[in-house]
Amino acid sequence: EVQLLESGGDLVQPGGSLRLSCAASGITFSSHVMNWVRQAPGKGLEWVSGISTSGGTTYYADSLKGRFTISRDNSKDTLYLQMNSLRAEDTALYYCTYGDSKAWGQGTLVTVSS
Amino acid sequence: DIQMTQSPSAMSASVGDRVTITCRASQGISNHLAWFQQKPGKVPKRLIYAATDLQSGVPSRFSGSGSGTEFTLTISSLQPEDFATYYCLQHNSYPQTFGGGTKVEIK
Numbered sequence: 001e002v003q004l005l006e007s008g009g010d011l012v013q014p015g016g017s018l019r020l021s022c023a024a025s026g027i028t029f030s031s032h033v034m035n036w037v038r039q040a041p042g043k044g045l046e047w048v049s050g051i052s053t054s055g056g057t058t059y060y061a062d063s064l065k066g067r068f069t070i071s072r073d074n075s076k077d078t079l080y081l082q083m084n085s086l087r088a089e090d091t092a093l094y095y096c097t098y099g100d101s102k103a104w105g106q107g108t109l110v111t112v113s114s
Numbered sequence: 115d116i117q118m119t120q121s122p123s124a125m126s127a128s129v130g131d132r133v134t135i136t137c138r139a140s141q142g143i144s145n146h147l148a149w150f151q152q153k154p155g156k157v158p159k160r161l162i163y164a165a166t167d168l169q170s171g172v173p174s175r176f177s178g179s180g181s182g183t184e185f186t187l188t189i190s191s192l193q194p195e196d197f198a199t200y201y202c203l204q205h206n207s208y209p210q211t212f213g214g215g216t217k218v219e220i221k
Contacts, residue, residue, distance in 0.1 A: 035210065045150070045158065045201050047210040059208035062115060095157070100148045100205040102169075104157045 002026040002103045004096045009108030016086050020108055022079040022096030029077040032099055036070065036081050038092035039107075048094070049081065086112045116140050116204055120213030126221040133189040135200055135216045142182045143206035149178055149187045153198045161200075162187065192218070 008020040020036070036048040049070040050059040058070050069082040079096055093107040117140040127133050137147065145165035150158040160169050162178035165185055175190045189196055197220055202213040 037212075044199075044215040045152075045203075045212040047203070047212060050208055050210065059210075061209050100146070100160075100163055101150070101158070101203060102148075102160050102163065104159075106157060 004098070004103060004105035006094060006096050006105045006108035009094065009110045011111045011113065012086055013114050014087060014112055016112070017082070017084045018086065018110060020081040020083065020094055020110070022105060024077045024079065024096075024098070027098065027103075029072075030074040034070075034072060034079045035097045035101060036079075037095045037097055037101065037104075038090075038110075039095070040089070040092040043092075046092075051079070083110070086110075088112050115209055116143060116207060116211055118202055118204055118211050118213040120202055120216055122216060123214060124217040124219065126219050127192050128221045129192055129194055131192045131221075133192050133196075133218060135187045135202075135218075137180075137185045137187075137202035137213045139183045139185070139204055139206075143204045145181050146204060146206035147178075147180070147185050148203045148205065149176075150201045150203065151196075151198045152201065158201065 003025045005023045012018050035050040038046050038048050051070045055072045067085045071080045091112050095107045096105045119138045121136050147165045149162040151161050152158040161172050161176050166178045177188050179186045199215050199217045201215050
């Protein structure tokens with residue numbers, strides 16, 4: 001059974017930083033493109049970032065303007081999202097997915113507020 | 115970037131109705147499209163992949179069609195458990211993009 005377990009969400013002040021993690025099991029992690037998807041309260045789904053199997057190629061939503069960095073550690077079957085210069089509009093539930101989002105974690109909540 | 119225009123944004127329907135939701139891509143995406151269902155407070159669930167393939171375990175009343183720029187999710191006979199919000203996702207190219215969602219409510 002595929003399991004994606006996100007962690008690292010927290011309440012942070014505007015301008016702050018946070019690092020999210022996603023531990024994967026039940027899949028050959030190194031064989032899959034991985035993604036982060038977020039959902040602001042009461043809003044729709046927004047694709048945030050993706051990373052190739054090796055980690056050598058990364059992709060981001062235009063709205064992030066270089067504030068987020070995705071990475072992976074295939075030796076630990078773990079995906080990361082480093083989030084800097086956080087804004088109120090980054091408040092959301094952040095999900096880890098793989099491939100065409102065939103499976104999702106339960107999400108980790110990021111709240112940006114003073 | 116590819117824009118996904120999903121319609122309608124909301125609809126009311128009755129149990130037993132045939133429901134059709136459409137996603138239009140701003141450029142061709144072949145069949146690189148998936149459909150998801152999300153119920154309140156729950157994680158999205160993939161229903162359809164590769165535009166037309168039914169995810170294992172998903173009832174056969176759900177079907178997907180289309181290729182290129184026009185895609186459709188059809189629920190042949192709406193059931194009480196189908197009241198939810200539905201999203202399409204294009205994964206043909208990065209950045210991947212979701213449609214805006216369709217909320218299916220009880221009439």
